[in-house]
Amino acid sequence: MKIIILGAGVVGVTSAWYLNAQGHDVTVIDRQPAPALETSFANAGQVSPGYSSPWAAPGLPWQAMTWMLHPRHSPLVIRKRLDLAMLRWLRQLLKNCNAQSYALNKARMLRVAEYSRDCLDALREETGMTYDDRQQGLIQLFRTDQQISKSQRDMRLLAESGIPHQLLGVDDILDQEPGLRHSAHLLKGGLFLPNDQSGDAHIFTQRLARMAEAKGVRFLYNTTIKGLDATAGTVVSVRTSAGHLSADAYVMALGSYSARLLRPLGLHLPIYPVKGYSLTLPLTDESHAPASTVNDAFYKVSITRLGNRIRVGGTAELTGYNLKLSPDRRETLELSFSELYGGGDLSAATYWTGLRPCTPDGTPIIGPATPFGNLWLNTGHGTLGWTMACGSGRLIADMIDGRKTDIPALDLALTRYG
DSSP states (O other), X not given: OEEEEEOOSHHHHHHHHHHHHTTOEEEEEOSSSSSSOSTTSSOOOEEOXXXXXXXXXXXXHHHHHHHHHSOTTOSEEEOOOOOHHHHHHHHHHHHTOSHHHHHHHHHHHHHHHHHHHHHHHHHHHHHOOOSSOXXXXXXXXXXXXXXXXXXXXXXXXXXXXXXXXXXXXXXHHHHHOGGGGGGGGGOOXXXXXXXXXXXXXXXXXXXHHHHHHHTTOEEEOSOOEEEEEEETTEEEEEEETTEEEOOSEEEEOOGGGHHHHHGGGTOOOOOEEEEEEEEEEEBOOGGGSOSSEEEETTTTEEEEEETTEEEEEEEEEEOTTOOOOOHHHHHHHHHHHHHHTOOBOGGGOXXXXXXXXXXXXXXXXXXXXXXXXXXXXXXXXXXXXXXHHHHHHHHHHHHHHTOOOSSOOGGGSGGGGO
């Protein structure tokens, strides 16, 4: 079968890999000159199934109001603008801010993320690929007793899903992350997720794309996707800057831009771009640097070791498709890193921003794009595109082939929104 994949980020390229492995003729289209140059370029670097949680949680509305009253280092920023799409998305998000929806959504996310981590392990063994990867777990760092108390709900859900985890005291944290010794006085405890990993999504995607190309996948870079042409429930072509391109099936993997492209077809994807930021800085002092990856629960910032670099990522900003770099967001990233580690050269840091394609329930949309029989969706992964990429690619390949998926997947489709 001839298949066109729209988007060469980590989700699009993993989809291409698995579809090619199942014998399909695959073409990937992207407006950039190479793969993984947008949202997959400089994300937090965490492959974190155990940390997979929906933002829509009980207490979020009150917490969000508190953050907005103290915006300087708030992990959530909502820029004032007339944006009906944002208001609709926020309304759907708030509907999920209850205990029942949170448990359902988190369990669904954990299912996909755990499966994806296993697929990544198998792919790494199959190809021998490296990507500044480490398999040393993740620690969510708590600075207050209240944060430890709030973590009990997540630990119950982790236990129900059979995911290994451990609540650590400060001494145990320092055994795992000795670079935190000088900041031990700031810590109260931590949640250790031993099966979580880290790695550079950009390096991974570029290397996998080269391997896929060697196996026959075609990549059309510098090609702008303008729209889809459809008739009678079937997509007939993709309109691009290189002309009309046709296939037997199409896979939408354009992240935050998926909703925009499909709206003219009458498909309304509940995806909104949530802006995130990162710093990438050279390692200068091994004794003040992460051994693996941690999350600072106080500032909602992640700090990850990537070879001889450190990646600091975080914050959530609702401001449409605006990619402007905000100085105040950089300040928060620098503050969290400096307080906890400090073993890097912030003056030499590269500052980056990207748009996370977020759904209101936190779960990606993977499955058929009803009523179009040959259009498939693999999008809406939010902050977990890197975590869920391999599993999502394998799922969509099996769905297109009509195979039984390795994990339950019917509740991942767009139809769950009614």
